[in-house]
Every structure is written in C-alpha cells, then in structure tokens.
Amino acid sequence: MIVCSCNVLSDGAVRGCLGDGPGCPRTPAQVYACLGCSPKCGRCARTIRAIMQNALAGAAIEAGHEAHACATGCATGCSLGKVQPAEEGIAA
Numbered sequence: 001m002i003v004c005s006c007n008v009l010s011d012g013a014v015r016g017c018l019g020d021g022p023g024c025p026r027t028p029a030q031v032y033a034c035l036g037c038s039p040k041c042g043r044c045a046r047t048i049r050a051i052m053q054n055a056l057a058g059a060a061i062e063a064g065h066e067a068h069a070c071a072t073g074c075a076t077g078c079s080l081g082k083v084q085p086a087e088e089g090i091a092a
C-alpha cells in the first residue's frame, strides 16, 4: 500500500528501512532520507510514524529477517530501541 503519495513510498518500503544498524531511522524524516527522498506535504508522517511504532512493538527484529532497503547502508548494529516522540524529525 502506498503510504506517501508525494514520494510513492509503500508501507513495505518503510518497514524495509527498519532493520538493524546504528544509523537506522528513528523519525519519519530519517525514513525519507533512508529511502532517498524528502518530505513534501508531510501528510504521511503520522502513518510512517505508526508503521515505525508497530514495527517496534513486536518482537526484536531478527538479523537477516528481511532484505534491508536502506540506501544509507545502516544495516548493522541498530537496536531501533525508540522512535522519537511528537513531530520531531518531520522538518527537513
């Protein structure tokens, strides 16, 4: 499902960013950057944040669980222990 119509980002692409690595996204803005784009209208930020929170609500992400789609190569060592609260990180 497309969650960001401005950048044509799918929920799967967002989840794909949420692998391991110290540079893994913890804000919607970091998700955009991870996927090689930037926020435009910002309407999708809440949805992206919800996807991030849902991903973190489950069990710890297992190494090698899913192909890592992040263009920044942050695939190792990320705990994804928290998502920044509120709307921090939306401004680009």
Ligand code: FES
Pocket (backbone or CB within 6 Å): 003, 004, 005, 006, 007, 038, 039, 040, 041, 042, 043, 044, 045
């Ligand atoms: S819908 Fe994502 S920036 Fe506009």
